[in-house]
Amino acid sequence: MNACLPIAVPTSPLVTLNGVHKSHGRGEGSVPIFRGLDLEFARGEFVAIMGPSGSGKTTLLNLVGGIDHVDGGSILFDGRPMSGMGDGWLARWRADNVGFVFQFYNLMPYLTAAQNVELPLLLTRLDRRQRRERVALVLDLVGLSDRARHRPAQLSGGQQQRVAIARALVADPQLLLADEPTGDLDRATAEDVLTMLALVSGELGKTVIMVTHDPLAAARADRTLVLDKGMMVFAPAGAAA
Numbered sequence: 074m075n076a077c078l079p080i081a082v083p084t085s086p087l088v089t090l091n092g093v094h095k096s097h098g099r100g101e102g103s104v105p106i107f108r109g110l111d112l113e114f115a116r117g118e119f120v121a122i123m124g125p126s127g128s129g130k131t132t133l134l135n136l137v138g139g140i141d142h143v144d145g146g147s148i149l150f151d152g153r154p155m156s157g158m159g160d161g162w163l164a165r166w167r168a169d170n171v172g173f174v175f176q177f178y179n180l181m182p183y184l185t186a187a188q189n190v191e192l193p194l195l196l197t198r199l200d201r202r203q204r205r206e207r208v209a210l211v212l213d214l215v216g217l218s219d220r221a222r223h224r225p226a227q228l229s230g231g232q233q234q235r236v237a238i239a240r241a242l243v244a245d246p247q248l249l250l251a252d253e254p255t256g257d258l259d260r261a262t263a264e265d266v267l268t269m270l271a272l273v274s275g276e277l278g279k280t281v282i283m284v285t286h287d288p289l290a291a292a293r294a295d296r297t298l299v300l301d302k303g304m305m306v307f308a309p310a311g312a313a314a
């Protein structure tokens with residue numbers, strides 16, 4: 074018997090956008106953002122999205138993360154269409170598949186670091202012991218085991234962002250979406266956070282999509298896409314393109 078059977082590693086993109094149309098608002102006040110956007114994001118790649126203010130970067134993250142709906146075209150996640158799914162389905166899908174990291178961390182001020190990280194797990198069937206184990210694992214991963222009982226105000230900006238990354242990872246999603254994750258941090262702390270995001274994609278195999286205005290942050294990604302007025306004006310051939 075052949076002991077070295079090939080392991081089937083999926084090579085299809087994790088996320089595919091096909092001819093996506095999206096406008097904000099309705100009627101005469103409607104603002105068209107995307108008019109037929111095609112894009113792919115591979116499994117395990119770290120992609121930076123850049124572009125001027127108002128070019129549609131956050132809108133793109135919200136569509137890919139199932140926070141907002143496309144008006145036309147489709148988004149496939151793991152080959153399955155997300156378009157047309159109801160809000161309840163999308164909320165459950167998000168809880169299982171997507172972690173979010175924001176510029177200003179969005180931590181609950183009255184909860185400890187560990188309690189903040191545990192929050193997404195309260196929506197799952199994991200019992201208290203399993204939740205504690207997961208929280209300890211991801212706090213260790215981001216190097217904050219010794220800060221588990223600290224509240225956000227007792228942590229530096231970089232530490233708070235690492236707690237936010239731990240919270241985004243605790244449910245073991247395939248996709249991490251980060252909107253300006255280093256926008257509030259000094260250079261050295263930003264580099265620490267970027268190293269962590271690179272590790273999340275390179276070592277843990279998560280797809281990381283990061284919106285940033287900072288070219289130095291974008292340089293840490295595997296590839297950079299540039300949006301302008303809802304169009305991809307620079308999309309180098311990467312792992313998925």
Ligand SMILES: Nc1ncnc2c1ncn2[C@@H]1O[C@H](COP(=O)(O)OP(=O)(O)OP(=O)(O)O)[C@@H](O)[C@H]1O
Binds near residue numbers: 125
């Ligand atoms: N809910 C909304 N209703 C109406 N217009 C909106 C809404 N959300 C965003 N827009 C508009 O859509 C366009 C794209 O917004 P988006 O936030 O995606 O841009 P962005 O590239 O992330 O900008 P920034 O770099 O300033 O965060 C902007 O012109 C914005 O004003």
